[in-house]
Amino acid sequence: MEDYKKILAISGRPGLYKLIGQMKNGVIAESLDTGKRFPVYVSENISSLEDISIYTEDGELALKEIFLKINAETKGKAVDVKVSDTAKLKTYFEKLVPNYDKDRVYTSDIKKVIKWFNTLLEKNLLILKKEEEKKEKKATTEAKKPAAKKTTTKKKAEAKPKAVSKSKATTKKTSSKTAK
Numbered sequence: 001m002e003d004y005k006k007i008l009a010i011s012g013r014p015g016l017y018k019l020i021g022q023m024k025n026g027v028i029a030e031s032l033d034t035g036k037r038f039p040v041y042v043s044e045n046i047s048s049l050e051d052i053s054i055y056t057e058d059g060e061l062a063l064k065e066i067f068l069k070i071n072a073e074t075k076g077k078a079v080d081v082k083v084s085d086t087a088k089l090k091t092y093f094e095k096l097v098p099n100y101d102k103d104r105v106y107t108s109d110i111k112k113v114i115k116w117f118n119t120l121l122e123k124n125l126l127i128l129k130k131e132e133e134k135k136e137k138k139a140t141t142e143a144k145k146p147a148a149k150k151t152t153t154k155k156k157a158e159a160k161p162k163a164v165s166k167s168k169a170t171t172k173k174t175s176s177k178t179a180k
Contacts, residue, residue, distance in 0.1 A: 003050055003064075003127065004048060004049035004050040004063070004064055004127065005019075005048045005049075005050045006018060006019040006048070007019075007032075007048065007049045007050075007120070007125065008027075008029055008040075008046055008047065008048055008049075009046075009047045009048075009049065009052065009112075009116075010029065010040055010044055010045070010046055010047075011044060011045035011046075011047075012044070012045075015031060015032060015033045015115075015119065016031075016032045016033075016049070016116055016119055016120070017029035017030060017031055017032060017040075018030045018032060019048075020037060023039060025041055025042055026039055026040050026041040026042050026044075027039070027040050027046065028040070032119055032123050032125075033119070049063055049064070049116070050064070054066060054097065054100055054105055054109070054113070055100065055101035055104040055105055056097065056099045056100050056101055057099040057100075057101055058099060061097060061100075063113065063116075064127060066096065066097060066113060067117055067120070067126060067127070068128065069096045069097070070096060070113075070114075070117050071117075071121075071126065071128060073095075073096060076121075077121075078117075078118045078121055078122070079092075079114050079117060079118055081114065083111050083114060083115065086107045089107060089110050089111065089114065090107065090110065092114075093110045093113070093114075
């Protein structure tokens, strides 16, 4: 999976879900925990992990960036902080994101982030590449491929106006001859 757009968090339901398909009035989701599929309707609050971020003193920090920080901290292993110990959770999270907004980020949010990280790691859905690396790879592949194609397209585009201008010139000559 390239990004977290197809991993969903559904309000009122615990855990994470994989987007399977779309319906006229919602989506079909599959639980990452049980593998059970079910419809999720438009009236329910659905968020993809790509769109979720955590409030900081400086603005917002994307959830995927927090996952990268957790992965670097744990060296690719599951977080072993007990979710029931709120003091340890807050201390651990503050170590990862020292400038998180303590007024707007609740303990329940921190618990979700830790649980989601462990679930994604367990299901091998954790994305460990940064966006910058993806953009660099994309830029280098684009620079290599279409270089020859771009020059031929420009030649074709330049050739068309010349042909049009010749036909206009011949039409003007013909019309001036018929007028005489």
